[in-house]
Amino acid sequence: MPELPEVETSCRGISPHISGHSVSSVTIRQKKLRYPVPDELESEITNQRLNDITRRAKYMLFHFPNGTMIMHLGMSGSVRILENPTEAQKHDHVDIVFDNQKTLRFHDPRRFGMVLWTTQPPEQHALLTKLGPEPLTDTFTSDYLFKQSRKRKTTTKQFIMDNAVVVGVGNIYASESLFLSSIRPGRAAMRLTRKDCETLTQNIKTVLSDAIKQGGTTLRDFTNSEGKPGYFAQSLNVYGRAGDECPRCGNTIKAKVIGQRNTFYCPGCQR
C-alpha cells in the first residue's frame, strides 16, 4: 500500500495528536509481523513521553527518551488516530493509548509491516544503515545518481527502486517519474546520460512532493490517519493505465513485468 508519500502523510497526520504525550497503555494483539513485535516494547514505552515522530525512507521513527519505536507499513499497513476507540477489527494488531485518550492503531492485513524497538540511535539500526539518500533533500543530486548508475547493468527502474541508491521510490512512483523523464523503464542504468539523470532526479523529487501535497495515492483502501483517501491517483499518468492513450504522445500505454513488478510506460515517447 504505502509508498513514501503515504508514509509521510501518515506521519504528519498522527504527530500533532500524540507528540508530546505519554503512553498510558499498549495492546499487542498479533506479534507475528515481518519481524516479531518485541516483548519489551510495552514495558519500554509505557509512561514514556513521545518526543516526536520522524521518517527515514519508509520507516516511521517514534522518538522516546529511552529509545525509538521503528514502524514500517509494509505493503498493506496503515495507522490511524482514534479519539473514541471502537472495538478492534480484524488485523488491528497494535494499539498505543496516550494520556490524552487518543489511540494510535496499527492495522496490517498482510503483516509485511513491522513494529520494532531499539535503544541505539535509530540510524545505526541494521535496517537503516544501508539506505541511500532521501530523495527530497539536497543529498540526492543528479551528479550522485549519474555516478551511481555507472557500470550498473540493471534496468533503470530497478536501479531507482534500489534503497541503497535512493530511498522511497516504490513501484507506482518509479513508473511515474520515468514517464515524466521520457525514459524507458527497461533501459540499462549505465546507458543513462548526464542529462537523463538531471531530468530523472528532478522528476523523482517532483512526483514525490506532489503526491505528498495531495495526501498520497489511494489505490484500493489506503486512507490517511484520519481515514480519508489521498488524491494523487487522479494525477497518475501511466500507473495502472495499460491500454489507455498516452497523455503526452497519444500512443498506447503498455504494461510489462520488470523485476517481478508490474511496470507501465509509453513505448511512443519513453526511450
Next chain:
DNA sequence: AGAGGTACCTGGCAGC
C-alpha cells in the same frame, strides 16, 4: 559486488 529469485501474508477480483 551485483543481479536475480524467493519468501513472508491476506484479501479482492476475474473467470469458470
Next chain:
DNA sequence: TGCTGCCAGGTACCTC
C-alpha cells in the same frame, strides 16, 4: 454461489 488462480503499493535474505 463457490471454487481456483492470480494480483497487489515492500524489502530482507538467499544463491549464483
